[in-house]
Amino acid sequence: MQNTNKPKIAIIHDQLTQYGGAEKTLEALLDIFPDAEIITGYSDPVNISQKILAAKIIPGISATNSWVKKMCRQLVFLMPIVFESFDLRKYDILISEGTAWPKGVITSPNQLHITYVYTPPRFLYGYATEGQKRDKWYLKPFLRVIDHFLRIWDYTAAHRPDFVLVISEEIKKRVKKFYGRESTIIYPPVELVTNYSDAKSEDFxxxxxxxxxxxxxxxxxxxxxxxxxxxxxxxxxxxxxxxxxxxxxxxxxxxxxxxxxxxxxxxxxxxxxxxxxxxxxxxxxxxxxxxxxxxxxxxxxxxxxxxxxxxxxxxxxxxxxxxxxxxxxxxxxxxxxxxxxxxxxxxxxxxFSAERFKAEFYNFVMDKWEAKRA
CATH class of the missing domain: 3.40.50.2000 (Glycogen Phosphorylase B;)
Structure with missing residues (x-):
């Protein structure tokens, strides 16, 4: 723990292997907390934006070749072990964000842990996903067993953060249903266009x-x-x-x-x-x-x-x-x-502007931090 007035912050991210909505939110968090370090399950530098690369990234696994990438995808059920293994004692504030593993990091009572949930893991709670392996009949018996234990871990992990933030009313309901936890909605950041044209629309x-x-x-x-x-x-x-x-x-x-x-x-x-x-x-x-x-x-x-x-x-x-x-x-x-x-x-x-997100998120985190220090 740091004793200086400026808290040391870590952002816990699922994985850095693609550039999508979660990574755009991560970039917005880096705008809010530019000195934050990124903790992630595994990362592939090829698929990381320059803004994220500019931050200090601490991966559990560095996916630098195709074999490692494939193993990370196949052994995803081991991710709880990876995230629970991180030594986070030097940080004051932990901001975990994602769908599955980041909220499960181990923290101490004198740290502030806020999680931003995009959704409880869809594959664990009956929601459709992009994965096709789960439809294969010969894998279903094994997956049922693995998913049972992952749901137990997921419930336990969801009760580790001090506060839960969610991206929508839909996710607020899921968090209450599956975890029994109350949460606060902060809509995710959307970069809005500023070059609107009132020209006549085309016919499509x-x-x-x-x-x-x-x-x-x-x-x-x-x-x-x-x-x-x-x-x-x-x-x-x-x-x-x-x-x-x-x-x-x-x-x-x-x-x-x-x-x-x-x-x-x-x-x-x-x-x-x-x-x-x-x-x-x-x-x-x-x-x-x-x-x-x-x-x-x-x-x-x-x-x-x-x-x-x-x-x-x-x-x-x-x-x-x-x-x-x-x-x-x-x-x-x-x-x-x-x-x-x-x-x-x-x-x-x-x-839903990015500016609105940054203001709401910063105020929430700093209010909780000041209250914890009081």
Missing amino acids: FLCISRLAAYKNIDVLISAFNLINLKLKVVGTGKEMEKLKRLAKENVELLGFVSEETKNSLLTECKGFIFPTDYEDFGIVVVEALAHGKPVLCHRSGGPLEIVQAGKTGMFFDTVNPESLANSIMSFDTEINAGKFDPQRCILSANR
Whole structure:
């Protein structure tokens, strides 16, 4: 423990092997606490942003070759041991963030531990995931045994932090259900565009998503196959080839696009469609609203807190092609009638700005730190 007035801070992160929403949140935390050190289960320098690389990173395992990377993926059930093994005695404040392992680090009573939960591990509690190995019949008996013990560990780990923060009301409910803990919502940071254009939209709808089975992109494409409207899909994933075979001429799969191209598509599209049900939050929904675009999404999960029915978008209730096709046609009619005000959409997105996140998170951490020192 440090005795100086400035607390020594560590940020505990699941793993540094890709650049996604969790890593953007990590970057925002580094903006708030620029001297913080990063503790992570394992890291791959190839896939880490320059901002994160500039910080001091302490990995449990350094994934510097393909064999190590593969072993880390296969032996994920050993991650609790990795995180419990970190010696964190030199830090005053521990900020753990992620879905699974970081909250389980071992701390002492004179340290402050705040965890920011994106969701309890989806694979442990019956929520759909991107992994396909769990569907293989010969692995299911083993996974049931392993998952039983991991759920016991996960519950125990969830009671180690002093305070729990969550990204949405949906996750607040899951934390209460699975851990029995109260939590405080701080919405994740979204970098909002500042170059909104009121130029006339083009005649296509847009979806941006990872192409994983549980994201329901196949249902969306099947719905568009039934109607005479255009759809563009941005994203990559294991479902790409299957979706290409499914799509008709009115559906275009663009794969990976640059940030500049993504913003151009959001500016040009007629409306945004988010077909995933029980999403943890939905950052891309906020990004669409920030471009002045209404959103059609499933009536569940994080989007319920983002989209205002009849004002900034619409909801659908049934995840099947026929029902979704009818909802898309209604959405198209409402857009053509001028039902959704772009400026209202933009204003609603401002609630989720990165600046708002940084202020709320900093105030929460420092308030709890001052109270602990008092």
